[in-house]
Amino acid sequence: MRITGNCHCGKIAFEAEGEFGAAMECNCSLCRRKGVLLAFVPRNQFQLATSREDLSSYQFNKHVITHYFCANCGIAPFSEATMPDGKEMAAINLRCVPEIDIAALTVTQYDGASR
Numbered sequence: 001m002r003i004t005g006n007c008h009c010g011k012i013a014f015e016a017e018g019e020f021g022a023a024m025e026c027n028c029s030l031c032r033r034k035g036v037l038l039a040f041v042p043r044n045q046f047q048l049a050t051s052r053e054d055l056s057s058y059q060f061n062k063h064v065i066t067h068y069f070c071a072n073c074g075i076a077p078f079s080e081a082t083m084p085d086g087k088e089m090a091a092i093n094l095r096c097v098p099e100i101d102i103a104a105l106t107v108t109q110y111d112g113a114s115r
């Protein structure tokens with residue numbers, strides 16, 4: 001399926017292609033605070049529909065993931081990461097995709113706090 005997501009004010013918007021019936025909930029120090037529900041797609045199945053200049057970013061720990069957020073409304077719609085094998089991925093916050101029924105998602109817990 002093809003989805004469209006955005007931050008609250010709309011300065012950040014994106015489209016992505018993939019299966020979005022499941023999400024990952026991570027208990028790391030950042031995810032637990034943001035409350036995100038993540039779905040991962042190869043970076044080439046993700047298109048930013050707004051200007052990259054409107055992305056604010058945050059990195060911590062090993063700095064392998066760039067966590068983007070909107071400096072205007074504070075919402076964090078997606079992150080980008082390079083996997084150990086070199087694959088570029090996008091992690092989409094499914095809470096920022098209005099057409100996704102959050103209650104219907106199969107949520108898997110990821111123990112990011114222990115990594």
Ligand SMILES: [Zn+2]
Pocket residue numbers: 007008009010011012070071072073074075
């Ligand atoms: Zn915004």
